[in-house]
Each structure stands twice: as structure tokens, then as C-alpha cells.
Amino acid sequence: MYDIIGDIHGYADELIKLLEELGYNRQRGYYAHPQRTAVFVGDFIDRGPQIREVLQIVRPMVESGSARAVMGNHEFNAIAWSTPHPADPHRYLREHSDKNNGQFAATCKQLTDDERAEAIDWFRKLPMWLSLEGINVVHACWQPSHHATITAALKHYGGVTTDFMVDATNKGSDLYLAVDDVLKGKEFPLPEGITYRDKDGNLRTNVRVRWFESPEGKSLRDYALPPAPLAPDTPLTTAMVDTRAVYAADSPPVFLGHYWLWADRPSRLATNVACVDYSVAKNGILCAYRWHGEQELADENFVCVASRS
Structure with a gap:
């Protein structure tokens, strides 16, 4: 069974507290649960004070198999911000504007150049969605037609390469629309x-x-x-709206992050849709949904810890 964990944004203390509350113990250098698997919805970096520590927790969990993870828009943005345009090395695939630089400032400040480059390489390997046994997981929007577009591009470009990123950041391309919806929402x-x-x-x-x-x-x-x-x-x-994208009530439960929701207690968005992003980086809460195999999601299965910021 799975514990789906929301956007962390550099809040490692809250992540440790949440993992411990969920019954994960640190052994052999990473957190693990004897019967369950954590699933992270992305957005590990930016904003918070412990970005290095978050990556030091999440990445070993994923690499050991005690967790799974999808890419968030902040990971995608970090790749684009760090990638010079092959046609003009003096500009980047994500513009170094005041707004974009500000969004990435905490990550740049807290990680060395080598650490940041290593993190970017790892981000490139993260899937943009997961279909697991009984559930679907995505950062912002589940749409199979977009999955087909992205899958074809990954095959064509050989992964999240520079050429893939050029296409994915070109606002006139089908790939741009697909990635933008999946990682940032419609x-x-x-x-x-x-x-x-x-x-x-x-x-x-x-x-x-x-x-x-x-x-x-x-x-x-x-x-x-x-x-x-x-x-x-x-x-x-x-x-x-493309009503084909409406998520059918008999589809597997889908879990997402991204939307900066706010509540003392989280609640499902639909009988089979749950967001686990409740604004830990804005004095909110870091939360997880503890899934036990149910088709109809239940509010009592959210587990939360308050932000210490």
C-alpha cells in the first residue's frame, strides 16, 4: 500500500516528522516502512530552508525502492533554468528574469554548483506521472492524451535531454502544452x-x-x-473544455500536489481525487494520504504535520 506525500519545498524537519508519524524508520541510510511505500508528488526544492536535507532524504528513498516519485513543475523549471539554449548559449530555456531567479533563489543559495548539477541530473530521470497498482499519481493534471505526447517525445529525444527541453519549452509545440498541463495544471x-x-x-x-x-x-x-x-x-x-479529460468517477484514485490548498484538515476533491499540497511553505501543513486500497477516498486517511516556519 502507498503513502502519497505532498509538495515539500525544502521543509525537511516537517518531512522527517511526517515520515515518522507514518511509521517510516531510518535504517541503512534511508527511511523505509516494513509494509508500505511512500510516493512523492514532486516539488522538493525552492522556497524552504532545508532543500539539501530534503534531497538527502527523498533521493535515497527512491533509489532504494522504499519510495516512488514524480517530477514537479519546480524540478522541470530547474532543469530549464539551468539549460543554455543550444542556438544561443547566452540565454537559457527558462528566462533568467527577476521572477524566475527569485523562485530558484533558495535552491541556488543552499546548494553548491556541483550539488545543483547532480540534483538536475536526477530530476531528469523522474517520471512525470505514475500508474501504480490501484492508483494514479501526477503533480498537477492527469490526461492520457498528454501522456502519449510526452511518451513519444521521450522516446524520440532519448529522455529529458536538451533537445526534449527545447521542444517542451517552445510555447508553440504540442509537447509544451502536454508538459505544461501535466506539471502545472489546466x-x-x-x-x-x-x-x-x-x-x-x-x-x-x-x-x-x-x-x-x-x-x-x-x-x-x-x-x-x-x-x-x-x-x-x-x-x-x-x-x-475538453470533456474527454474529465476524470471518470470509476477511474483509479488519482493523487496530485501543486495547488497550494489551505485548510486545518485536508479533504478530498472528489470521491477518487485528492490533492496533498496544503502549503507547507506558506505556514500551512505538510500532508500525506494513507491509501489502504479503497476506491472511494476518505478524509480521515489524511495525515498531517504543521509547518514550523
Whole structure:
């Protein structure tokens, strides 16, 4: 059985406390459970004060087989930020803008150049989703048509190589759309002239949406994930979204992170959909879902520790 653990963002003390609460013990240099496997939803780096320590915990668990992990958008961004464009070595696949540099600043400060390069090499090996026995795991959005696009590109380019990254960061490509949705979530554009500020104060012209359910009868505000009370109350129709991507109620439970939810106690998003990102890097909680094989997820199976920041 699996324990699905949310975005950590450099909070190693909270991770250790959560693992111990879940019954994982440190032996032979890594944490392990005698009957269970941890599954990490990505976003190990950036923001927090213990990024090196988080990588020193997570990577040995994955390499020993006591855990599985998927890539988060912060790992993908780190690869792109660190990769010079082959056509112009003076610029990078992720622009070194003030915003992007700020997002990666804690990681750059806490890791040496060699440590960062080693981490980037490991990030390239992480899958972007996992289909395990009885569950699916992805950082932001589960969509099999995107999986097919990404799988074909990985085969064509020989993995998450520089050529793969060039294609995946080219906003006009099918691969860009696939990776962007899978790792960052589906977004709808706001009506012209309408904007709002996100959790980091950035001006937003799009809103992330509840891709796992039908938009029929909902407004853009209702369909936002996380809730966006400042988003417009524009009515939505099924014509505005690819309803083939709606996650069927009889599909295996799917677990995701990414969305910076906030609550004293986590709750499922649908009977078979659960987010395990509850904003540990914003004075929230680090949480896991302890899965016992159930098709219908239960709120009492979340296990959480409070952020010490």
C-alpha cells in the first residue's frame, strides 16, 4: 500500500516528522516502512530552508525502492533554468528574469554548483506521472492524451535531454502544452481586461481549473483550483473544455500536489481525487494520504504535520 506525500519545498524537519508519524524508520541510510511505500508528488526544492536535507532524504528513498516519485513543475523549471539554449548559449530555456531567479533563489543559495548539477541530473530521470497498482499519481493534471505526447517525445529525444527541453519549452509545440498541463495544471484565460494577483503577488491573466470534473453549470470562479474569489463569475459550458479529460468517477484514485490548498484538515476533491499540497511553505501543513486500497477516498486517511516556519 502507498503513502502519497505532498509538495515539500525544502521543509525537511516537517518531512522527517511526517515520515515518522507514518511509521517510516531510518535504517541503512534511508527511511523505509516494513509494509508500505511512500510516493512523492514532486516539488522538493525552492522556497524552504532545508532543500539539501530534503534531497538527502527523498533521493535515497527512491533509489532504494522504499519510495516512488514524480517530477514537479519546480524540478522541470530547474532543469530549464539551468539549460543554455543550444542556438544561443547566452540565454537559457527558462528566462533568467527577476521572477524566475527569485523562485530558484533558495535552491541556488543552499546548494553548491556541483550539488545543483547532480540534483538536475536526477530530476531528469523522474517520471512525470505514475500508474501504480490501484492508483494514479501526477503533480498537477492527469490526461492520457498528454501522456502519449510526452511518451513519444521521450522516446524520440532519448529522455529529458536538451533537445526534449527545447521542444517542451517552445510555447508553440504540442509537447509544451502536454508538459505544461501535466506539471502545472489546466488553465482558462480570463476575460479581456480582467486580472488578479496570485499567492506570490504575480498578476494573473489565466486561472487554474478543476480539470477532473465537468464545467457544466459552473462559473469560472466556481471552477477555479484553488478557489479564486477574485476571478470573474463568467459562466462556463462544456464547449470551453475538453470533456474527454474529465476524470471518470470509476477511474483509479488519482493523487496530485501543486495547488497550494489551505485548510486545518485536508479533504478530498472528489470521491477518487485528492490533492496533498496544503502549503507547507506558506505556514500551512505538510500532508500525506494513507491509501489502504479503497476506491472511494476518505478524509480521515489524511495525515498531517504543521509547518514550523
